[in-house]
Amino acid sequence: MSQGLVILGATSKIAQEVGRLAARENRELLLVARNEDRLEAVAGDLLARGAARVVAIAADLGDTSRHAELWAQVEAAMPELESVLLAYGSLGDQAAAEQSVDVALSELNTNFTSAASLLSYAAASLERQRRGVLAVITSVAGDRARRSNYVYGTAKGALSLYAQGLRARLFAAGVRVLTIKPGPVDTPMIAHMKKGALTASPQNVAGAIYREMESGKAEVMYVPFFWRYIMALIRAIPESVGKKLKF
Numbered sequence: 001m002s003q004g005l006v007i008l009g010a011t012s013k014i015a016q017e018v019g020r021l022a023a024r025e026n027r028e029l030l031l032v033a034r035n036e037d038r039l040e041a042v043a044g045d046l047l048a049r050g051a052a053r054v055v056a057i058a059a060d061l062g063d064t065s066r067h068a069e070l071w072a073q074v075e076a077a078m079p080e081l082e083s084v085l086l087a088y089g090s091l092g093d094q095a096a097a098e099q100s101v102d103v104a105l106s107e108l109n110t111n112f113t114s115a116a117s118l119l120s121y122a123a124a125s126l127e128r129q130r131r132g133v134l135a136v137i138t139s140v141a142g143d144r145a146r147r148s149n150y151v152y153g154t155a156k157g158a159l160s161l162y163a164q165g166l167r168a169r170l171f172a173a174g175v176r177v178l179t180i181k182p183g184p185v186d187t188p189m190i191a192h193m194k195k196g197a198l199t200a201s202p203q204n205v206a207g208a209i210y211r212e213m214e215s216g217k218a219e220v221m222y223v224p225f226f227w228r229y230i231m232a233l234i235r236a237i238p239e240s241v242g243k244k245l246k247f
């Protein structure tokens with residue numbers, strides 16, 4: 001029997017590449033994303049690449065008031081979940097979030113509150129099944145709040161903590177929670193930013209994520225791996241110095 005993978009935020013570039021790897025292995029895929037046209041295109045691509053079955057559900061994942069209904073649809077379409085990948089997010093404009101509390105709260109909702117809501121539904125399903133993998137894409141930005149992007153960073157840091165808590169809860173049920181912390185990846189999210197030598201390709205990042213989800217044992221993965229060491233250094237900078245750095 002092929003194994004079901006649910007992707008929340010399936011039109012994300014990283015998620016699309018993970019989907020392609022799963023399709024190649026004839027997996028069953030359940031895709032959720034908000035842009036119907038792009039979702040349909042991604043679903044068609046994955047079917048053409050070998051997915052055994054693709055179910056596509058269009059939904060604004062930031063709308064927590066619809067999550068109970070959405071998750072009921074997910075469970076009805078795919079009663080046996082093997083793994084769930086939470087991939088959506090937004091790198092909002094930090095300056096705009098400083099000017100408007102509403103923008104800041106919306107950013108925190110997209111990257112944390114709504115994600116925590118969906119993870120809670122997914123956790124309950126996997127806990128009942130007593131198996132499976134819950135994979136959560138956060139960011140290295142969540143390891144330290146920085147002047148340049150602390151709203152996004154705070155949300156991703158909170159998401160990492162939430163995943164850590166779920167890991168402790170779901171361990172007893174035999175469910176693995178994988179926290180994924182990418183460094184910069186060349187996707188539409190950072191299209192407006194200058195790419196450097198440390199910017200990874202979405203294909204490489206997705207390859208590492210899919211391998212780790214399928215057969216790894218890690219609980220927290222930095223991708224590419226060297227970000228673990230870079231972030232250890234960044235976290236070690238004292239507050240008295242960090243607050244003066246324009247990074």
Ligand SMILES: NC(=O)c1ccc[n+]([C@@H]2O[C@H](COP(=O)([O-])OP(=O)(O)OC[C@H]3O[C@@H](n4cnc5c(N)ncnc54)[C@H](OP(=O)(O)O)[C@@H]3O)[C@@H](O)[C@H]2O)c1
Pocket residue numbers: 009010011012013014015033034035059060061062063087088089090091110137138139140181182183184185186187188189190
């Ligand atoms: N790229 C990087 O440098 C980088 C680094 C670290 C972590 N990450 C994280 O990696 C994940 C994937 O991002 P990506 O790099 O693949 O960027 P991407 O291609 O821009 O994907 C972001 C996705 O999130 C979706 N999204 C945002 N708000 C949503 C909502 N309310 N409902 C449904 N979907 C929503 C977007 O959908 P629409 O197209 O409809 O807007 C888009 O598909 C994100 O969590 C991101 O924070 C990325």
